[in-house]
Amino acid sequence: MKIAIVGAGVVGLACAIALAEAGHAVEILERSSGNDAASWGNAGHIATEQVAPLASPATLRGAVRRLYPLGGALSLPPAMMGAWLPFALRMAAASTPRAFASGKQALSALLADALPAWQRLGGLLGDGDLVRDGGHFVAWETPARAAHGLAAWRATDTGTARFDSASAGQLAAINSLTARPVAGAIRFTGSAHIADLGRLGTAMRNRFMQASGRITPCDADLVRADGQAQIPGVAADLIVIAGGVRSGALVARVGHRAPIIAERGYHIRAAADRWPHDLPPIVFEDRSMIVTRYDDTVQAASFVEFGTPDAPPDARKWARLERHVAELGLPIAGPFTRWMGARPTLPDYLPAIGRSRRVDNLIYAFGHQHLGLTLAAITGEIVRHLADDITPPLAIDSFDLERFGGTGGRA
Template structure:
């Protein structure tokens, strides 16, 4: 691991702040500290380094093992309609894990304030505003991914051949097809699977699907691990520096943010970016109001040995709330929406058992042994990310809370971060993503 001495100043406790440069305006920033080495943090650190900023990336792990690694790999540009909606609320009871569904709440009492904010955000006006805000990001998501892999000279890391949604019952096929055909799916398109395509799935599965649709204009990463490795290598080759450590808090000294590590080191830079996933809530709470961030945990099983077709795009088995993706490193089945206010709660092994039962019931061609994973998506009640400049410190930016869309939105988020870093106007309005929206909404309800 590199020893960093040029990107930031080391500050002895009690000695007062030391900063690189002469308190520059954002456009003149010379150094950057990125807290969080997930996909959003990595993309942002690379962009900041490409701008010429002396950039340090700090994360507890040498390579991410959270949601940036464990996701389904889907570039979900069709998810324009936010999950904070009355449709989600109406469907919640029948989707509960206790009744065989994929939705679970580990600590209901502690989660109640977040749930109340979710209901508030699901109002018709909130849903409409959220949809327009997400559209502005998602329309740019796949072009941003193509630009990124082009710069990395790694087009093999991205596949743009859409995805499939299948239904096992005739009733769900009729109902859910109508939902998707009328949904706002942004820049994506959708069509019915033809007879030949259904025949192909009939040969792969235990029973013929009752129906299905195919999306175009969406994509997937070829393998999350290889993508993360490529980004880290590009960052290192560009002259970025890395510190393996845990930031336990942020302090404001002289109006500027300082990161405090577990070992007591205090790190300062002209620009500090909080992109630490679910840990971002605690970090931001150390200097201001706590963002209403919850850990939305997911689970996956992955088989290194399997018989799934090499050219198959991601397949969503919507009756089971499960997505199956073939990566270079194996076949992954992912699912579950498990809310927890404490991201450190142990895994619920019943979720892996349920995933295995779904795989067996479908007859997917997998081996007996599978790698198990669970991790937390950082989710805000309105299902919009938090991206912007903090009002608590002049040099503090934030980019977290991307829920299921962290992988999808990482490159476009990094473009927004780089614009903020050099004082340019971002390509979309950041008002819907400003953390102050939660203070405003709280005031409105009082």
């Protein structure tokens, strides 16, 4: 088939590689000329432990103490209330115990094969060092916080990931990087990270091109005609929408409802001269900050800012990240490169993955929230099955867009 994919982020590229390797003629349509999507600025963490959707009673209970003005990572800018207030109401409605349990079951099944799928894709990309399955650390700064954090993680379902208290040697390795010693830490196994996001993007694009794929700069639109989805000016038998936060507006053109929001994250990067190359990501949980070493840089990332994708960034958030780095005494010196990107998030914190029941030739794969990198490879495999009318390797009913309303049939 001739297949057009909207979006060249990590999910779109994973879908494109899977489809091209299956023998289809695939063209990616990408509106951006740079790597400014959330795919290329995230923490690099393959988060197999995050099986609990953030739409939950626990999240709602803890929201106030996580607010940005109180020192937390949750930001609800007044200027963007028109975007986040309707989303917050939908999220609250999706956070009932019953909905949370159902969502967790669906997300757990998806995450169980996330790392194996990445290992399969990593082998295809021909870079054996790209996917590193060395786990990650979670650290706390005081004994009280360490005890509380450890108890919370012990009460949490972490799926296929496991953790144990950090060994004396591991704790010493973390403390060798901090002027303010951490009081406790745990080490996860069964999670992983990407060695370098830039290298990942290059490897994925190269593999796609080797499979005769094509990437076209294009601000694609979607229209409906005769029960089909069409992109004006593009000949395609099948269309895959993997455009991140802008996907909701596209699928709305053919009758779907996808109440997606831009969940904006921030990071700072600097040269990695003094950060160990073999140290996996460290989550400083008291500060809601994750630090990741890439090939030549080290990155500190944080914040959950609900709003619109194109609003100006809030420079105070970069400044707070720089202050966290300074207060911890981490060996990360400026000048810092500053970045902000928008995670595509749906109210129930489940992705939208499926074949449209409203037009015959449309597949969607977006809304992966914090798990876009984590779920990219397995999403690509699922989309390949859907394109070839083969039952996917796991149940995806919970990710059907019809959960947000509609007749449930082809309109």
